[in-house]
Amino acid sequence: MLAQQLANGLAIGSVYAIFALGYTLIFSILGIINFAHGAIFTLGAYFTYTLMGLQFGFNGLLAQQKLPFGLPFWVALLVGAVIAGLFGVFLERIIFRPLRARGADPLLTLVASLGLAVAIVNIIQYLVGAETYSYPSGAALPGAPASVNFGTTEAPVIIRTAQLIIIAVAVLILIVLTFFINRTKTGRALRAVSEDATTSSLLGINTNQLIRLTFFLSGFVGGVAGTLVGLNVGITGPYLGISFGLKGLAVIVLGGLGSIPGAVVGGLLIGIVEALVPASLVSYRDALAFAILFIVLLVRPQGLLGRPLIQKV
């Protein structure tokens, strides 16, 4: 029973982790929380769905439409995530960069991103309606069983194939991203910009270009996370990303703002704790993430893996 809950927690925790990575990447470069990330996450799920050639729009403007072609799931996932990434770059260009150029207060940027999130969600609803969309069963691995029993017949630990895929993809994303940031030239430049953008520019680094790249990566990872959730529970409407948006916030604050390992630890922790909530208390589950957050912050204000903030004089 416990093993079963841990497995469920691991799967949802992996999604929290890669969702929160999208926040973390942008926060570490710009010091802002991009609330539009939840909307990009939702868009990613819809993009993949649409690219698979499935019928979208039951009630919206685009009712009864579908693309004239259909891509296999994995190709659609990749292309959908790239489009989500480019959408992130687009938002950066039209909203965040002008605000930055004017030296806008971070609070303004935060509110702007919140407005964006609401606008995007409403546009999705206008276009394709609010119905639940489901990827066809077995879309990711045709012919694979729907679930695998890792326990025994007496004490089953059943993990659905969709959950296994989520965990595997999350691990892959984490490995590639960690390697990229810590071991490549561009990753090093990214870390330099996150520590001191002005000095980086004086060393010949085009900071705007790196910020664009960060928004792309964030959007890409968000798009993948959205699709994975869609694969697991279906696309439950344009508001899919909103609850993740808030929980993702708890994850990054819990793990430590701007810390990539922090986002992973925070995500897994919240996912597992939520999965351990007994069925009778399940309606309080969402409150739990914030309760953990509150308790941890009392003891460690910088989050689990964050660096203590030192006030500059």
Next chain:
Amino acid sequence: MSDTNGLLRIGSLTRAFGGLVAVNNVSFAVNEGEIFGLIGPNGAGKTTLFNLVTGLTPPTSGELYFKGRNITGSRPHQIAKLGMGRTFQNIRLFPNLTALENVMVAQHIHTRSGVLSGVLGLPRDRREEREAREKAQGLLEMVNLADRAQVQARNFPYGDQRRLEIARALALQPKLLLLDEPAAGMNPNEKAGLSTFIREVKEKFSLTVLLIEHHVPTVMGLCDRIAVLNFGQLIALGNPAEVQSNPAVIEAYLGDES
């Protein structure tokens, strides 16, 4: 204005912050191969001038030429790419990057590896990365920090941070090196060593040096020519002896202290 003489030409440069004119109609040129000093009382506009030259602050009016090219309004990374390196009055290393990484960041512009090829670890990128690392290690050796290449910059004592910052600026392979108060916080011994070090580095990398310095003996002993700023205006320009005997300079300094 002619753009043929001088590695760096500053023409009628003005920068106002609201009502305060921090740099007021300043013109001079720094010739290739010289060590050029910029002095003046506190608040004279020296650091603002550095920020204008490196593109951090756009000028209100005036022109800047570097290597014969008009760089007025260019962005900092574009100017850095042309070959201008800089250190700061308050050291600005990347505190959580290692010493080696700090230096390697400055080599960014001299390598061609892209995002995707870097992640894939293609042979050309791996070779490029290895060469960059060796070069960076060499620069750390030159400033006697090679044995601590893997230590995060924030763990270095003050003097070592200063030298690390210079090594990082040199990794840009600049033609012109701007040093903002390199002797700040150093003891007399270290100050004496600094002049020798700057001369050595200048010869070895065939640099032109533009430096801000408060410590008068250091400036007089080190610089070929000196410009003096006071309240944003250029009040004297010449060799150390000329500047030292200039009545306007004497007044600016004595007036400041009384």
